[in-house]
């Protein structure tokens with residue numbers, strides 16, 4: 098991914114984080130998912146008083162995209178941290194979100210960008226985060 102595109106995606110994730118609905122954890126997450134056609138789908142975490150219905154920012158972005166007909170993706174930028182504080186840590190995606198990525202992305206090429214800011218980020222391919230993952234090819238090949 099070009100540096101400029103990476104930084105733009107992080108900016109979109111930071112903006113999406115502002116919409117986080119996280120009254121229980123106080124931990125705000127934003128994500129921006131880049132589809133192969135160039136469209137960006139953003140997401141935030143959405144918590145629930147019953148706790149388990151909570152949806153992570155990454156899955157919000159994926160489900161928005163898939164529900165609008167997109168199934169091919171290049172990269173996702175993720176930012177997360179406690180509300181009201183500057184982001185001090187990289188928010189790597191949870192296991193469930195990694196599995197959702199595995200459903201729609203090529204693990205060798207899909208880029209997971211975790212960021213503290215537009216200038217400070219790390220990039221991992223999905224395969225590094227979910228080695229030997231179970232995916233659609235297990236059922237078809």
Ligand code: THU
Nearest residue numbers: 122124126142153154189190191
């Ligand atoms: N969360 C995400 O949005 N993405 C992750 O990958 C990890 C966790 C959210 C869920 C919950 O609202 C809050 O962060 C604390 O776990």
